[in-house]
Amino acid sequence: MNNNLLSLGTRDEFGRRAVVKQHVASVIGDTFSDRGFAKISTPLLEKQSVFEPYKLGNYQMYRLLDQEGDTIVLRPDMTLPIARFLSSTNISLPQKFWYVGDIFRISRRLSGSYNELTQAGIELVGYSSIKAEFECLVLINLLSQKLLDEPVEIELGIADFAEVILSELTDDEALKQAIAQSLYDKQVPLYEELISQFKDRSEFQFLMNWPRLFGDPAKIFDQLANFNLSKPMQNRIDELKKVIAWLKQILPNQVVSIDLSSKAPQQYYTGLTFKGFSKAGSGYLFSGGRYDKLLANFQDVSESAVGMGINIDLLTDLLVNKSQTKQKKLIYFQEEQWCEAEELLKNTPDGILSLSDNLENAKLEAEKLDAQLIDMTEGEYIE
Protein backbone atom coordinates (compact mmCIF):
# COMPACT_ATOMS: atom_id res chain seq x y z
CA MET A 1 0.00 0.00 0.00
CA ASN A 2 1.22 3.49 -0.81
CA ASN A 3 2.24 5.43 2.30
CA ASN A 4 1.79 8.87 0.77
CA LEU A 5 -2.00 8.90 0.40
CA LEU A 6 -4.34 11.16 2.36
CA SER A 7 -7.19 9.67 4.35
CA LEU A 8 -10.67 10.34 2.97
CA GLY A 9 -12.07 13.82 3.49
CA THR A 10 -8.77 15.53 4.31
CA ARG A 11 -6.50 17.84 2.31
CA ASP A 12 -3.15 19.59 2.40
CA GLU A 13 -3.32 23.36 2.16
CA PHE A 14 -0.44 25.24 0.61
CA GLY A 15 0.36 28.16 -1.69
CA ARG A 16 -2.31 30.76 -2.36
CA ARG A 17 -5.09 29.01 -0.45
CA ALA A 18 -2.93 28.66 2.69
CA VAL A 19 -1.96 32.35 2.49
CA VAL A 20 -5.55 33.53 2.03
CA LYS A 21 -6.81 31.30 4.85
CA GLN A 22 -4.18 32.67 7.21
CA HIS A 23 -5.18 36.20 6.18
CA VAL A 24 -8.88 35.46 6.89
CA ALA A 25 -8.07 33.99 10.31
CA SER A 26 -5.80 36.96 11.16
CA VAL A 27 -8.38 39.59 10.20
CA ILE A 28 -11.04 37.81 12.25
CA GLY A 29 -8.75 37.29 15.25
CA ASP A 30 -7.49 40.90 15.21
CA THR A 31 -11.05 42.22 14.98
CA PHE A 32 -12.17 40.18 17.98
CA SER A 33 -9.09 41.15 20.01
CA ASP A 34 -9.58 44.83 19.16
CA ARG A 35 -13.12 44.62 20.54
CA GLY A 36 -11.92 43.15 23.83
CA PHE A 37 -12.65 39.45 23.31
CA ALA A 38 -10.33 37.02 25.14
CA LYS A 39 -8.75 34.21 23.13
CA ILE A 40 -9.58 30.66 24.23
CA SER A 41 -8.15 27.41 22.91
CA THR A 42 -9.58 24.03 23.84
CA PRO A 43 -8.16 20.58 23.02
CA LEU A 44 -8.83 18.79 19.75
CA LEU A 45 -9.71 15.73 21.82
CA GLU A 46 -12.67 15.75 24.19
CA LYS A 47 -14.66 13.11 26.01
CA GLN A 48 -17.62 12.02 23.89
CA SER A 49 -20.04 12.95 26.69
CA VAL A 50 -19.21 16.65 26.16
CA PHE A 51 -21.11 16.49 22.88
CA GLU A 52 -24.24 14.74 24.15
CA PRO A 53 -26.44 17.82 23.40
CA TYR A 54 -24.95 18.13 19.91
CA LYS A 55 -26.99 16.89 16.93
CA LEU A 56 -24.66 15.78 14.17
CA GLY A 57 -27.25 15.38 11.41
CA ASN A 58 -25.78 13.31 8.58
CA TYR A 59 -22.28 13.47 10.08
CA GLN A 60 -20.43 11.16 12.44
CA MET A 61 -17.63 11.78 14.93
CA TYR A 62 -14.09 10.40 14.86
CA ARG A 63 -13.93 8.23 17.96
CA LEU A 64 -11.00 6.64 19.81
CA LEU A 65 -10.26 5.24 23.24
CA ASP A 66 -8.06 6.85 25.90
CA GLN A 67 -5.92 5.00 28.47
CA GLU A 68 -8.91 4.53 30.81
CA GLY A 69 -11.01 3.00 28.06
CA ASP A 70 -13.26 6.08 27.82
CA THR A 71 -14.43 7.12 24.37
CA ILE A 72 -12.90 10.37 23.27
CA VAL A 73 -13.65 12.21 20.06
CA LEU A 74 -12.06 14.75 17.75
CA ARG A 75 -14.23 17.80 18.50
CA PRO A 76 -17.07 18.26 15.97
CA ASP A 77 -17.95 21.68 17.45
CA MET A 78 -16.25 24.47 19.41
CA THR A 79 -19.10 25.78 21.58
CA LEU A 80 -19.66 22.78 23.85
CA PRO A 81 -15.95 22.52 24.84
CA ILE A 82 -16.13 26.17 25.96
CA ALA A 83 -19.28 25.40 27.97
CA ARG A 84 -17.41 22.44 29.49
CA PHE A 85 -14.49 24.74 30.32
CA LEU A 86 -16.70 27.33 32.00
CA SER A 87 -18.58 24.78 34.10
CA SER A 88 -15.34 23.22 35.36
CA THR A 89 -13.50 26.42 36.31
CA ASN A 90 -14.27 29.38 38.49
CA ILE A 91 -14.08 31.93 35.71
CA SER A 92 -16.17 34.93 36.69
CA LEU A 93 -18.86 35.97 34.26
CA PRO A 94 -19.70 37.82 32.09
CA GLN A 95 -16.94 36.98 29.61
CA LYS A 96 -16.43 37.46 25.89
CA PHE A 97 -14.33 34.74 24.22
CA TRP A 98 -13.08 34.20 20.72
CA TYR A 99 -11.60 31.08 19.20
CA VAL A 100 -10.25 29.69 15.97
CA GLY A 101 -9.44 26.08 15.22
CA ASP A 102 -10.26 22.89 13.38
CA ILE A 103 -13.32 20.75 13.89
CA PHE A 104 -13.86 17.22 12.59
CA ARG A 105 -17.06 15.76 11.16
CA ILE A 106 -17.17 12.59 9.08
CA SER A 107 -19.36 13.33 6.10
CA ARG A 108 -20.82 10.92 3.56
CA ARG A 109 -18.05 8.91 1.91
CA LEU A 110 -16.86 10.13 -1.49
CA SER A 111 -19.34 13.05 -1.42
CA GLY A 112 -16.68 15.71 -2.06
CA SER A 113 -17.05 17.13 1.45
CA TYR A 114 -14.11 17.65 3.78
CA ASN A 115 -14.07 16.16 7.27
CA GLU A 116 -11.61 18.65 8.76
CA LEU A 117 -13.00 22.19 8.81
CA THR A 118 -11.67 25.44 10.22
CA GLN A 119 -13.99 27.54 12.29
CA ALA A 120 -13.65 30.80 14.18
CA GLY A 121 -16.22 32.23 16.50
CA ILE A 122 -17.22 34.07 19.62
CA GLU A 123 -19.05 33.18 22.81
CA LEU A 124 -20.57 35.95 24.94
CA VAL A 125 -21.38 34.26 28.22
CA GLY A 126 -23.30 35.86 31.09
CA TYR A 127 -25.01 38.51 28.97
CA SER A 128 -28.81 38.39 29.05
CA SER A 129 -29.36 41.65 27.17
CA ILE A 130 -30.13 41.83 23.43
CA LYS A 131 -26.91 43.87 23.21
CA ALA A 132 -25.02 40.55 22.98
CA GLU A 133 -26.95 39.62 19.80
CA PHE A 134 -26.39 43.14 18.45
CA GLU A 135 -22.63 42.75 18.97
CA CYS A 136 -22.71 39.61 16.80
CA LEU A 137 -24.74 41.35 14.08
CA VAL A 138 -22.33 44.29 14.04
CA LEU A 139 -19.43 41.86 13.77
CA ILE A 140 -20.99 40.07 10.78
CA ASN A 141 -21.31 43.46 9.08
CA LEU A 142 -17.80 44.55 10.04
CA LEU A 143 -16.04 41.31 9.06
CA SER A 144 -17.87 40.97 5.76
CA GLN A 145 -16.82 44.52 4.86
CA LYS A 146 -13.21 43.80 5.83
CA LEU A 147 -13.00 40.49 4.01
CA LEU A 148 -15.42 40.48 1.08
CA ASP A 149 -16.20 42.72 -1.87
CA GLU A 150 -19.82 41.67 -1.94
CA PRO A 151 -22.51 42.29 0.68
CA VAL A 152 -23.45 39.59 3.15
CA GLU A 153 -27.15 39.16 3.83
CA ILE A 154 -28.10 38.67 7.50
CA GLU A 155 -30.98 36.24 7.98
CA LEU A 156 -32.82 36.34 11.31
CA GLY A 157 -34.95 33.62 12.86
CA ILE A 158 -36.52 32.61 16.15
CA ALA A 159 -35.39 29.32 17.68
CA ASP A 160 -38.73 28.33 19.24
CA PHE A 161 -41.12 29.82 16.68
CA ALA A 162 -42.19 26.44 15.27
CA GLU A 163 -42.51 24.94 18.75
CA VAL A 164 -44.86 27.75 19.85
CA ILE A 165 -47.14 27.35 16.83
CA LEU A 166 -47.21 23.57 16.83
CA SER A 167 -47.93 23.43 20.57
CA GLU A 168 -51.03 25.53 19.95
CA LEU A 169 -52.03 23.13 17.18
CA THR A 170 -51.72 19.72 18.83
CA ASP A 171 -50.57 17.83 21.93
CA ASP A 172 -49.36 14.90 19.84
CA GLU A 173 -45.58 15.10 20.27
CA ALA A 174 -44.78 12.69 17.42
CA LEU A 175 -47.00 14.65 15.02
CA LYS A 176 -45.46 17.95 16.16
CA GLN A 177 -41.99 16.62 15.49
CA ALA A 178 -42.97 15.19 12.10
CA ILE A 179 -44.52 18.51 11.00
CA ALA A 180 -41.56 20.53 12.31
CA GLN A 181 -39.02 18.29 10.57
CA SER A 182 -40.88 18.36 7.24
CA LEU A 183 -41.14 22.16 7.57
CA TYR A 184 -37.43 22.63 8.34
CA ASP A 185 -36.44 20.30 5.49
CA LYS A 186 -39.08 21.87 3.24
CA GLN A 187 -40.32 18.42 2.31
CA VAL A 188 -43.40 20.16 1.04
CA PRO A 189 -45.41 17.15 -0.23
CA LEU A 190 -45.04 15.41 3.16
CA TYR A 191 -45.62 18.66 5.09
CA GLU A 192 -48.86 19.38 3.20
CA GLU A 193 -50.07 15.83 3.84
CA LEU A 194 -49.36 16.17 7.58
CA ILE A 195 -51.11 19.53 7.99
CA SER A 196 -54.13 18.53 5.89
CA GLN A 197 -55.83 17.27 9.06
CA PHE A 198 -55.96 20.88 10.31
CA LYS A 199 -57.76 22.32 7.29
CA ASP A 200 -60.75 23.38 9.38
CA ARG A 201 -58.60 25.31 11.82
CA SER A 202 -58.20 29.09 11.63
CA GLU A 203 -54.40 28.63 11.44
CA PHE A 204 -54.60 26.55 8.25
CA GLN A 205 -53.87 29.40 5.83
CA PHE A 206 -50.82 30.30 7.87
CA LEU A 207 -49.72 26.65 7.89
CA MET A 208 -50.07 26.44 4.09
CA ASN A 209 -47.90 29.53 3.63
CA TRP A 210 -45.38 28.72 6.36
CA PRO A 211 -42.65 26.99 4.26
CA ARG A 212 -42.39 30.14 2.13
CA LEU A 213 -42.28 32.63 5.00
CA PHE A 214 -38.72 33.74 4.42
CA GLY A 215 -37.05 36.66 2.67
CA ASP A 216 -37.63 40.42 2.78
CA PRO A 217 -38.98 41.31 6.26
CA ALA A 218 -41.46 43.93 5.01
CA LYS A 219 -43.03 41.44 2.60
CA ILE A 220 -43.23 38.69 5.23
CA PHE A 221 -44.76 41.02 7.83
CA ASP A 222 -47.34 42.13 5.23
CA GLN A 223 -48.24 38.48 4.64
CA LEU A 224 -48.48 37.82 8.38
CA ALA A 225 -51.03 40.63 8.68
CA ASN A 226 -53.45 38.36 6.78
CA PHE A 227 -53.30 35.67 9.44
CA ASN A 228 -54.78 35.51 12.89
CA LEU A 229 -51.62 35.21 15.03
CA SER A 230 -51.81 34.12 18.66
CA LYS A 231 -50.37 36.32 21.39
CA PRO A 232 -47.15 34.25 21.83
CA MET A 233 -46.56 34.26 18.07
CA GLN A 234 -47.18 38.00 17.85
CA ASN A 235 -44.77 38.63 20.75
CA ARG A 236 -42.00 36.86 18.91
CA ILE A 237 -42.72 38.71 15.68
CA ASP A 238 -42.64 42.00 17.61
CA GLU A 239 -39.22 41.11 19.04
CA LEU A 240 -37.98 40.38 15.53
CA LYS A 241 -39.35 43.72 14.30
CA LYS A 242 -37.41 45.52 17.05
CA VAL A 243 -34.14 43.87 15.99
CA ILE A 244 -34.78 44.77 12.34
CA ALA A 245 -35.59 48.39 13.27
CA TRP A 246 -32.35 48.55 15.27
CA LEU A 247 -30.34 47.15 12.37
CA LYS A 248 -31.87 49.70 9.98
CA GLN A 249 -30.87 52.49 12.33
CA ILE A 250 -27.33 51.34 13.17
CA LEU A 251 -26.38 49.60 9.90
CA PRO A 252 -28.62 51.26 7.29
CA ASN A 253 -26.90 49.56 4.33
CA GLN A 254 -27.03 46.06 5.78
CA VAL A 255 -29.27 43.66 3.79
CA VAL A 256 -31.54 41.82 6.24
CA SER A 257 -33.99 38.96 5.71
CA ILE A 258 -35.97 36.70 8.00
CA ASP A 259 -36.83 33.01 7.93
CA LEU A 260 -39.77 31.85 10.03
CA SER A 261 -39.55 28.28 8.76
CA SER A 262 -35.93 27.48 9.54
CA LYS A 263 -34.52 25.20 12.19
CA ALA A 264 -32.21 26.58 14.86
CA PRO A 265 -28.61 25.45 14.22
CA GLN A 266 -28.73 23.25 17.33
CA GLN A 267 -31.49 22.16 19.68
CA TYR A 268 -29.96 24.10 22.59
CA TYR A 269 -30.74 27.47 20.93
CA THR A 270 -33.40 29.44 22.82
CA GLY A 271 -33.87 32.89 21.28
CA LEU A 272 -32.92 34.94 18.26
CA THR A 273 -30.90 33.08 15.60
CA PHE A 274 -28.88 34.74 12.86
CA LYS A 275 -26.97 33.63 9.80
CA GLY A 276 -24.97 35.43 7.14
CA PHE A 277 -24.57 34.43 3.52
CA SER A 278 -23.40 35.93 0.24
CA LYS A 279 -24.88 35.41 -3.21
CA ALA A 280 -21.76 33.51 -4.28
CA GLY A 281 -21.10 31.19 -1.34
CA SER A 282 -22.20 27.57 -1.21
CA GLY A 283 -23.22 27.77 2.45
CA TYR A 284 -23.67 30.04 5.43
CA LEU A 285 -20.57 32.08 6.31
CA PHE A 286 -21.83 33.09 9.76
CA SER A 287 -24.25 31.27 12.05
CA GLY A 288 -25.24 31.87 15.65
CA GLY A 289 -27.81 32.81 18.20
CA ARG A 290 -28.79 32.77 21.86
CA TYR A 291 -28.56 29.61 23.93
CA ASP A 292 -29.36 30.42 27.52
CA LYS A 293 -29.53 26.79 28.65
CA LEU A 294 -26.21 25.63 27.24
CA LEU A 295 -24.32 25.43 30.52
CA ALA A 296 -27.21 23.48 32.07
CA ASN A 297 -25.78 20.43 30.30
CA PHE A 298 -22.73 20.61 32.58
CA GLN A 299 -23.95 22.26 35.81
CA ASP A 300 -27.11 23.05 37.78
CA VAL A 301 -27.09 26.76 37.05
CA SER A 302 -27.94 28.09 33.61
CA GLU A 303 -26.13 31.07 32.14
CA SER A 304 -27.19 33.48 29.44
CA ALA A 305 -25.08 33.02 26.33
CA VAL A 306 -24.90 34.14 22.73
CA GLY A 307 -22.46 32.68 20.22
CA MET A 308 -21.55 32.76 16.58
CA GLY A 309 -19.47 30.49 14.37
CA ILE A 310 -17.66 31.60 11.22
CA ASN A 311 -16.87 29.22 8.37
CA ILE A 312 -13.27 30.09 7.54
CA ASP A 313 -13.01 27.54 4.71
CA LEU A 314 -15.99 29.04 2.90
CA LEU A 315 -14.67 32.59 3.33
CA THR A 316 -11.31 31.36 1.99
CA ASP A 317 -13.00 29.77 -1.05
CA LEU A 318 -14.71 33.08 -1.87
CA LEU A 319 -11.48 35.06 -1.54
CA VAL A 320 -9.26 32.59 -3.40
CA ASN A 321 -11.67 32.61 -6.33
CA LYS A 322 -11.77 36.39 -6.50
CA SER A 323 -8.54 37.94 -5.40
CA GLN A 324 -5.81 38.92 -7.82
CA THR A 325 -2.27 37.82 -7.11
CA LYS A 326 0.26 40.66 -6.87
CA GLN A 327 3.50 39.94 -8.70
CA LYS A 328 6.27 39.06 -6.25
CA LYS A 329 9.81 40.49 -6.45
CA LEU A 330 12.51 37.88 -6.03
CA ILE A 331 15.77 39.27 -4.62
CA TYR A 332 18.90 37.34 -5.70
CA PHE A 333 22.12 38.07 -3.76
CA GLN A 334 25.47 36.56 -2.67
CA GLU A 335 25.89 35.22 0.87
CA GLU A 336 28.10 38.19 1.85
CA GLN A 337 25.32 40.58 0.73
CA TRP A 338 22.84 39.22 3.31
CA CYS A 339 22.55 42.45 5.35
CA GLU A 340 22.13 44.51 2.20
CA ALA A 341 19.50 42.07 0.94
CA GLU A 342 17.61 42.28 4.25
CA GLU A 343 17.55 46.08 3.88
CA LEU A 344 16.21 45.83 0.33
CA LEU A 345 13.61 43.27 1.46
CA LYS A 346 12.33 45.71 4.10
CA ASN A 347 11.82 48.39 1.46
CA THR A 348 10.37 46.15 -1.26
CA PRO A 349 6.65 45.49 -1.02
CA ASP A 350 5.90 41.86 -2.06
CA GLY A 351 9.63 41.13 -2.01
CA ILE A 352 11.04 37.68 -1.19
CA LEU A 353 14.61 36.49 -0.83
CA SER A 354 15.93 34.01 -3.37
CA LEU A 355 17.92 31.25 -1.66
CA SER A 356 19.15 29.83 -5.00
CA ASP A 357 22.89 29.21 -5.19
CA ASN A 358 23.45 30.81 -8.61
CA LEU A 359 21.83 33.32 -10.92
CA GLU A 360 20.67 30.69 -13.38
CA ASN A 361 18.68 28.87 -10.67
CA ALA A 362 17.37 32.21 -9.39
CA LYS A 363 16.02 32.96 -12.86
CA LEU A 364 14.29 29.56 -12.94
CA GLU A 365 12.89 30.22 -9.45
CA ALA A 366 11.53 33.61 -10.59
CA GLU A 367 9.94 31.98 -13.62
CA LYS A 368 8.22 29.34 -11.46
CA LEU A 369 6.92 31.99 -9.05
CA ASP A 370 5.97 34.36 -11.90
CA ALA A 371 8.08 36.90 -9.99
CA GLN A 372 10.18 39.85 -11.08
CA LEU A 373 13.90 39.12 -10.45
CA ILE A 374 16.06 41.71 -8.69
CA ASP A 375 19.72 40.77 -9.15
CA MET A 376 21.94 42.33 -6.44
CA THR A 377 25.11 40.67 -7.65
CA GLU A 378 25.68 43.02 -10.57
CA GLY A 379 26.56 46.20 -8.69
CA GLU A 380 23.52 48.25 -9.60
CA TYR A 381 20.37 46.22 -9.07
CA ILE A 382 18.88 44.97 -12.31
CA GLU A 383 15.11 44.64 -12.09
Added chain:
Amino acid sequence: MNENRIKIALTKGRVEKQVIPLLEEAGINCDQIRNKQRRLIFNSETQPYQFILAKGPDVTTFLERGAADIGIVGSDILTEHQNSQYELLGLNIGKCQFVLASTQDFDPEAPKRKIIGTKYPLITKRYFDSLGQDVEIIKIEGSVELAPLTGLADAIVDITETGTTIRENHLKIFDYLDKVSTRLVVNRMALKQHPDAIFDFVDRLKTVIENNKVGQA
Protein backbone atom coordinates in the same frame (compact mmCIF):
# COMPACT_ATOMS: atom_id res chain seq x y z
CA MET B 1 -26.84 35.59 -18.36
CA ASN B 2 -24.46 32.76 -17.42
CA GLU B 3 -23.92 33.80 -13.79
CA ASN B 4 -27.62 34.20 -13.11
CA ARG B 5 -28.74 30.96 -14.68
CA ILE B 6 -30.65 28.50 -12.52
CA LYS B 7 -28.89 25.15 -12.89
CA ILE B 8 -31.34 22.26 -13.18
CA ALA B 9 -30.03 18.68 -12.90
CA LEU B 10 -32.42 16.28 -14.57
CA THR B 11 -32.22 12.49 -14.17
CA LYS B 12 -31.55 11.16 -17.63
CA GLY B 13 -33.53 8.31 -19.11
CA ARG B 14 -37.11 7.55 -18.06
CA VAL B 15 -37.46 10.55 -15.72
CA GLU B 16 -36.14 12.88 -18.44
CA LYS B 17 -38.69 11.56 -20.97
CA GLN B 18 -41.58 11.99 -18.52
CA VAL B 19 -40.51 15.43 -17.28
CA ILE B 20 -39.89 17.13 -20.65
CA PRO B 21 -43.62 17.30 -21.58
CA LEU B 22 -44.39 18.81 -18.13
CA LEU B 23 -41.62 21.39 -18.54
CA GLU B 24 -42.86 22.30 -22.00
CA GLU B 25 -46.43 22.67 -20.72
CA ALA B 26 -44.98 24.99 -18.09
CA GLY B 27 -43.55 27.17 -20.85
CA ILE B 28 -39.95 26.00 -20.51
CA ASN B 29 -38.19 25.51 -23.82
CA CYS B 30 -36.77 21.97 -24.01
CA ASP B 31 -35.81 21.91 -27.72
CA GLN B 32 -32.11 21.58 -26.85
CA ILE B 33 -32.74 18.58 -24.59
CA ARG B 34 -34.92 16.95 -27.22
CA ASN B 35 -32.10 17.41 -29.78
CA LYS B 36 -29.33 16.69 -27.35
CA GLN B 37 -27.35 14.11 -29.38
CA ARG B 38 -24.57 13.16 -26.92
CA ARG B 39 -24.41 16.44 -25.03
CA LEU B 40 -25.15 16.52 -21.30
CA ILE B 41 -25.29 20.24 -20.50
CA PHE B 42 -27.38 22.94 -22.18
CA ASN B 43 -27.79 26.68 -21.73
CA SER B 44 -31.26 27.81 -22.76
CA GLU B 45 -31.02 30.46 -25.48
CA THR B 46 -34.20 32.21 -24.39
CA GLN B 47 -34.58 31.52 -20.65
CA PRO B 48 -32.27 31.84 -17.62
CA TYR B 49 -31.83 28.07 -17.20
CA GLN B 50 -28.99 25.63 -17.59
CA PHE B 51 -29.96 21.96 -17.84
CA ILE B 52 -27.63 19.17 -16.74
CA LEU B 53 -28.41 15.55 -17.56
CA ALA B 54 -27.09 13.09 -14.97
CA LYS B 55 -27.77 9.75 -13.34
CA GLY B 56 -30.15 9.89 -10.38
CA PRO B 57 -27.58 9.38 -7.58
CA ASP B 58 -25.36 12.01 -9.21
CA VAL B 59 -28.26 14.49 -9.23
CA THR B 60 -28.28 14.26 -5.41
CA THR B 61 -24.50 14.78 -5.33
CA PHE B 62 -24.72 17.85 -7.61
CA LEU B 63 -27.40 19.27 -5.31
CA GLU B 64 -25.48 18.54 -2.11
CA ARG B 65 -22.37 20.25 -3.41
CA GLY B 66 -24.26 23.24 -4.85
CA ALA B 67 -23.25 22.35 -8.43
CA ALA B 68 -26.98 22.34 -9.25
CA ASP B 69 -29.72 24.58 -7.83
CA ILE B 70 -32.66 22.33 -8.70
CA GLY B 71 -32.74 18.56 -9.13
CA ILE B 72 -35.45 16.33 -10.60
CA VAL B 73 -35.04 12.79 -9.30
CA GLY B 74 -36.92 9.79 -7.90
CA SER B 75 -37.81 9.64 -4.19
CA ASP B 76 -36.18 6.16 -4.05
CA ILE B 77 -32.80 7.75 -4.75
CA LEU B 78 -33.46 10.68 -2.41
CA THR B 79 -34.20 8.29 0.46
CA GLU B 80 -31.31 5.93 -0.28
CA HIS B 81 -28.83 8.81 -0.54
CA GLN B 82 -30.19 10.55 2.59
CA ASN B 83 -31.10 13.75 0.79
CA SER B 84 -30.76 16.81 3.00
CA GLN B 85 -31.90 19.41 0.48
CA TYR B 86 -35.37 20.94 0.13
CA GLU B 87 -38.01 18.76 -1.51
CA LEU B 88 -40.49 21.31 -2.82
CA LEU B 89 -42.75 19.42 -5.21
CA GLY B 90 -44.01 15.95 -6.11
CA LEU B 91 -44.31 15.73 -9.89
CA ASN B 92 -46.98 13.00 -9.93
CA ILE B 93 -44.93 10.93 -12.38
CA GLY B 94 -42.54 7.99 -12.10
CA LYS B 95 -44.91 6.35 -9.66
CA CYS B 96 -43.86 2.94 -8.45
CA GLN B 97 -43.41 1.07 -5.20
CA PHE B 98 -40.79 -0.86 -3.28
CA VAL B 99 -41.60 -4.54 -2.90
CA LEU B 100 -40.16 -7.60 -1.22
CA ALA B 101 -40.13 -10.35 -3.82
CA SER B 102 -38.74 -13.84 -4.26
CA THR B 103 -39.37 -17.25 -5.73
CA GLN B 104 -42.72 -18.92 -4.92
CA ASP B 105 -41.17 -21.16 -2.24
CA PHE B 106 -39.70 -18.27 -0.18
CA ASP B 107 -40.92 -18.30 3.42
CA PRO B 108 -40.76 -14.83 5.01
CA GLU B 109 -41.31 -16.41 8.44
CA ALA B 110 -38.54 -19.01 8.13
CA PRO B 111 -36.35 -19.04 11.27
CA LYS B 112 -33.07 -17.97 9.65
CA ARG B 113 -31.04 -14.86 8.91
CA LYS B 114 -32.25 -14.00 5.43
CA ILE B 115 -29.98 -12.84 2.60
CA ILE B 116 -31.53 -9.96 0.66
CA GLY B 117 -30.31 -8.65 -2.69
CA THR B 118 -31.01 -5.01 -3.51
CA LYS B 119 -29.87 -1.79 -5.15
CA TYR B 120 -31.13 0.01 -2.05
CA PRO B 121 -29.29 -1.22 1.09
CA LEU B 122 -30.40 1.64 3.34
CA ILE B 123 -34.10 1.32 2.48
CA THR B 124 -33.84 -2.47 2.85
CA LYS B 125 -32.15 -2.16 6.24
CA ARG B 126 -34.80 0.29 7.48
CA TYR B 127 -37.59 -2.03 6.33
CA PHE B 128 -36.21 -5.11 8.09
CA ASP B 129 -35.30 -3.00 11.16
CA SER B 130 -38.98 -2.01 11.35
CA LEU B 131 -39.83 -5.73 11.41
CA GLY B 132 -37.21 -6.37 14.10
CA GLN B 133 -35.25 -8.64 11.76
CA ASP B 134 -31.51 -8.68 11.14
CA VAL B 135 -30.73 -9.64 7.53
CA GLU B 136 -27.63 -9.87 5.40
CA ILE B 137 -27.80 -7.42 2.53
CA ILE B 138 -25.99 -7.91 -0.79
CA LYS B 139 -25.68 -4.77 -2.95
CA ILE B 140 -26.56 -5.49 -6.57
CA GLU B 141 -26.21 -2.88 -9.31
CA GLY B 142 -28.72 -4.15 -11.88
CA SER B 143 -31.15 -7.00 -12.81
CA VAL B 144 -31.86 -7.57 -9.13
CA GLU B 145 -34.41 -10.27 -10.07
CA LEU B 146 -31.49 -12.61 -10.78
CA ALA B 147 -30.51 -12.80 -7.11
CA PRO B 148 -33.18 -15.25 -5.84
CA LEU B 149 -33.27 -17.10 -9.18
CA THR B 150 -29.57 -17.91 -8.98
CA GLY B 151 -29.51 -18.63 -5.25
CA LEU B 152 -27.42 -15.52 -4.53
CA ALA B 153 -30.11 -14.22 -2.16
CA ASP B 154 -33.26 -15.48 -0.46
CA ALA B 155 -35.28 -12.47 -1.64
CA ILE B 156 -34.96 -9.00 -3.13
CA VAL B 157 -36.11 -5.49 -2.28
CA ASP B 158 -36.65 -3.51 -5.48
CA ILE B 159 -38.98 -1.00 -7.07
CA THR B 160 -41.68 -2.00 -9.50
CA GLU B 161 -44.20 0.01 -11.49
CA THR B 162 -46.63 -2.68 -12.60
CA GLY B 163 -45.01 -5.87 -11.31
CA THR B 164 -44.58 -7.18 -14.88
CA THR B 165 -40.79 -7.76 -14.72
CA ILE B 166 -41.19 -9.54 -11.41
CA ARG B 167 -43.95 -11.81 -12.73
CA GLU B 168 -42.11 -12.51 -16.01
CA ASN B 169 -39.16 -13.74 -13.97
CA HIS B 170 -41.49 -16.08 -12.04
CA LEU B 171 -41.10 -14.13 -8.81
CA LYS B 172 -43.85 -13.36 -6.30
CA ILE B 173 -44.41 -10.19 -4.29
CA PHE B 174 -44.45 -10.90 -0.56
CA ASP B 175 -44.79 -7.36 0.82
CA TYR B 176 -45.29 -3.77 -0.31
CA LEU B 177 -42.98 -1.07 1.11
CA ASP B 178 -42.83 2.70 0.49
CA LYS B 179 -44.32 4.31 -2.61
CA VAL B 180 -41.95 6.14 -4.96
CA SER B 181 -42.44 9.11 -7.30
CA THR B 182 -40.39 11.81 -9.01
CA ARG B 183 -39.62 14.90 -6.91
CA LEU B 184 -38.30 18.40 -7.47
CA VAL B 185 -35.52 19.14 -4.99
CA VAL B 186 -33.78 22.47 -4.38
CA ASN B 187 -30.37 23.21 -2.88
CA ARG B 188 -30.91 24.95 0.49
CA MET B 189 -28.54 27.82 -0.18
CA ALA B 190 -29.78 28.35 -3.75
CA LEU B 191 -33.34 28.87 -2.50
CA LYS B 192 -32.10 31.67 -0.24
CA GLN B 193 -29.95 33.18 -2.99
CA HIS B 194 -32.48 33.01 -5.88
CA PRO B 195 -35.94 32.62 -4.29
CA ASP B 196 -37.93 34.43 -6.98
CA ALA B 197 -36.45 32.54 -9.94
CA ILE B 198 -36.74 29.16 -8.20
CA PHE B 199 -40.30 29.67 -6.96
CA ASP B 200 -41.29 30.88 -10.45
CA PHE B 201 -39.98 27.58 -11.88
CA VAL B 202 -41.63 25.51 -9.14
CA ASP B 203 -44.99 27.30 -9.41
CA ARG B 204 -45.13 26.91 -13.19
CA LEU B 205 -44.66 23.17 -12.82
CA LYS B 206 -47.08 22.99 -9.91
CA THR B 207 -49.83 24.62 -11.98
CA VAL B 208 -49.29 22.09 -14.80
CA ILE B 209 -49.35 19.15 -12.37
CA GLU B 210 -52.54 20.35 -10.68
CA ASN B 211 -54.24 20.95 -14.05
CA ASN B 212 -53.23 17.45 -15.18
CA LYS B 213 -54.65 15.96 -11.97
CA VAL B 214 -57.98 17.73 -12.64
CA GLY B 215 -57.91 16.43 -16.23
CA GLN B 216 -57.26 12.87 -15.03
CA ALA B 217 -60.06 13.00 -12.41
